[in-house]
Amino acid sequence: MSPMIVQPDDSVIKDAAAKLRAGGVVAMPTETVYGLGADTLNAAALRRVYEMKGRPANNPLIAHVHDVAAAQRVVRQWDERCGALAEAFWPGPLTLVLPKADDVPPEATGGLDTIAVRCPDHHIALRLLAAFGSAVSAPSANRSGHVSPTTAQHVADDFAGCEALLILDGGPCVLGIESTVLDVTSRVPRILRPGSVTVEQLRAILGDVDMPIIDSQGASPGTAAAHYAPNTPTILVPTCDLQRVLAKSTVATVVLCFSEISDVPPQYVIEMSGNAAGYASRLYGALREADECGADRIIIEKPPMDDPDWRAILDRLHRAAT
Ligand code: TXA
Ligand code: MG
Numbered sequence: 001m002s003p004m005i006v007q008p009d010d011s012v013i014k015d016a017a018a019k020l021r022a023g024g025v026v027a028m029p030t031e032t033v034y035g036l037g038a039d040t041l042n043a044a045a046l047r048r049v050y051e052m053k054g055r056p057a058n059n060p061l062i063a064h065v066h067d068v069a070a071a072q073r074v075v076r077q078w079d080e081r082c083g084a085l086a087e088a089f090w091p092g093p094l095t096l097v098l099p100k101a102d103d104v105p106p107e108a109t110g111g112l113d114t115i116a117v118r119c120p121d122h123h124i125a126l127r128l129l130a131a132f133g134s135a136v137s138a139p140s141a142n143r144s145g146h147v148s149p150t151t152a153q154h155v156a157d158d159f160a161g162c163e164a165l166l167i168l169d170g171g172p173c174v175l176g177i178e179s180t181v182l183d184v185t186s187r188v189p190r191i192l193r194p195g196s197v198t199v200e201q202l203r204a205i206l207g208d209v210d211m212p213i214i215d216s217q218g219a220s221p222g223t224a225a226a227h228y229a230p231n232t233p234t235i236l237v238p239t240c241d242l243q244r245v246l247a248k249s250t251v252a253t254v255v256l257c258f259s260e261i262s263d264v265p266p267q268y269v270i271e272m273s274g275n276a277a278g279y280a281s282r283l284y285g286a287l288r289e290a291d292e293c294g295a296d297r298i299i300i301e302k303p304p305m306d307d308p309d310w311r312a313i314l315d316r317l318h319r320a321a322t
Pocket of ligand 2: 139140148
């Protein structure tokens with residue numbers, strides 16, 4: 001049996017909120033990727049989310065909130081910097097890490113004393129959060145380590161067999177990669193995971209912001225080197241080497257590229273956008289499609305290294321290819 005994908009009208013949203021209140025799990029669309037949501041204040045419901053995903057218990061979750069007041073309810077501190085960031089970027093793909101409120105259970109934070117909060121820019125998520133009336137913790141709705149889901153069907157594919165799972169269908173996610181995670185517990189805020197909100201945009205509001213090197217292990221707990229990974233072995237190849245590598249290839253290959261390549265069998269080409277926003281929105285769907293080809297390997301043409309618009313994409317590609 002498969003999970004249930006539903007087109008949410010008012011009565012579905014009401015039922016989904018009731019399900020959350022009863023300790024259930026609901027998959028919801030956001031502008032970044034789909035999330036697997038449960039009540040932030042309900043430890044048993046959160047344990048179910050970890051169990052469904054196969055997620056390590058020390059990998060903390062993001063609490064999704066309808067507005068600043070709902071965020072303030074789950075954090076212990078909210079300073080002027082947070083106010084300015086929320087004003088500039090919420091609803092939107094910016095997650096803030098702050099000291100957690102005392103009654104937030106450890107399951108919501110992977111046992112940490114901090115909690116991540118964000119207000120998603122998606123009308124269905126916002127309607128659900130309004131109806132529920134409190135924070136909803138939601139990791140990306142994929143099995144742990146797998147490619148994140150950007151359609152309701154991706155969620156159903158990862159949780160085939162979870163027939164009790166309700167999936168709210170909000171169509172394809174517009175941005176397609178996860179939010180920027182910013183630690184604001186220290187004097188100089190620090191990016192733990194790059195996303196569509198860039199360090200340049202954050203510096204324009206905050207002044208100093210630390211940005212880790214993108215090739216590294218990842219700064220936030222759970223941003224392991226291998227993550228967002230297709231099942232097929234995946235390598236990144238610079239544009240200048242692409243044609244040569246393909247010409248020498250003797251195994252069935254799926255190629256994700258934005259440059260023109262001449263036909264060198266045996267290969268299957270997935271054409272990607274040369275524009276960062278277009279590329280991001282298509283990326284996870286393309287990786288899933290590449291996996292379904294049953295090829296021996298996936299070759300991804302490496303996007304530009306020095307362009308801020310491509311930074312979050314490169315971060316995900318490095319992890320997909322680890
Ligand atoms: O765009 C997104 O952020 C999506 C949608 C559903 O909102 N969610 C998402 O959740 O990507 P997840 O669980 O796949 O990734 C959460 C990231 C992880 O890298 C985790 O380590 C970090 O946020 N994180 C969460 N709480 C944290 C905390 N207290 N301290 C440091 N990092 C934290
Ligand atoms: Mg994830």
